[in-house]
Amino acid sequence: MMSGHSRLRAAGLLAGATLLTTTACGAGSGATPEAADGKPQVLAAFYPLQWLSEQIAGPDAQVAVLTAPGVEPHDLELGAQQMAQLEDATLTVYIKGVQPAVDEAVDPERSFDAATAVATLPAGGHAEEGHAGEEGHAEESHAEEGHAEETHAEEGHDHGVAYDPHLWLDPSRLATVAGKLGERLAAADPAHAQGFKDRAATAAASLTALDKELATGLTTCATRTMVTAHEAFGYLADRYKLKQVGITLDPETEPSPARIDEVAKLAKAEKVTTIFTEALVSPKVAEVLAAEVGAKTAVLDPLESKPSGDYLSAMRGNLKTLQSALGCTP
Ligand SMILES: [Zn+2]
Helix, strand or coil: CHHHHHHHHHHCCCCHHHHHHHHHHHCCCCCHHHHHCCCCEECCCHHHHHHHHHHHHHHHHHECCCCCCCCCCCHHHHHHHHHHHHHCCCCEEEEECCCHHHHHCCCCEEEHHHHHCCCCCEEHHHHCCCCHHHHHHHHHHHHCCCCHHHHHHHCCCCCCEEEEHHHHHCCCHHHHHHHHHHHHHHHHHHHHHHHHHHHHHHHHHHHHHHHHHHHHHCCCCCCCCEEEEECHHHHHHHCCCEEEEEEEEECCCCCCCHHHHHHHHHHHHCCEEEECCCCCCCCCCHHHHHHCCCCEECCCCCCCCCCCHHHHCCCCHHHHHHHHHHCCCC
């Protein structure tokens, strides 16, 4: 019997079908080929999707991650090994707009784009990097004055999306993704459908509990403005009624002196005490800004790479950091 994923794989890859089928069914011992190799191979594009995939996979699927720990995911380039991983995967779990190289390489028949599972927010982030960067900043200051960001978001087509892709930083949205991913895996491997669905429900419940903790913990704060190194936290800000001011749109972009002045003025006006940095981005710019404003710096984790704990513990760490920096009373 040919497993579901082998069929999908053969259908999706005409050129390599023979070789890949051999790999799928012929590896290992003389035991029934389905025993080990029949499990769906889930390839998560980067950490939060890896964590979610692992929760849902349990013992019924194997999960690998495309972006190695400690690597900034946005500018990932795909080498031969990663192309092979993409070819071998039963299902690639990604978010269109985060990693342009992955967006181009995925097979639509064998992929799950988490951005299709939830309502997205308009871009204020990475899609406008490069030549459109200055316009992106202008858009932010206009937004302060109440102009609609949506009209400008259309310009952010560099990476093919007009929405902000950092949706994993809202646990309630990630809970929705969990349910849809569970259904997708259940369809890919009907023999284990119940397990996938049950574990997806458990993951969604953990995420919903986390969402409640964040909502409660961020209810009453001295300031609701968070100045961040790059604009990764739009969903968190939206969900918990905070205002994100990103120094840069993209981790790779150096802000102009004018931009730093602009953010400094805003930070002073909003009584910001802390400028947030992140592990994978040099803190230099944030430190310059903090000195100008008379603020300190603290690390807020955008979870673009594996934290020391897991998604849940890192988000709880972010909650503590936010409560302290924004002066929230429990
Ligand atoms: Zn990012």
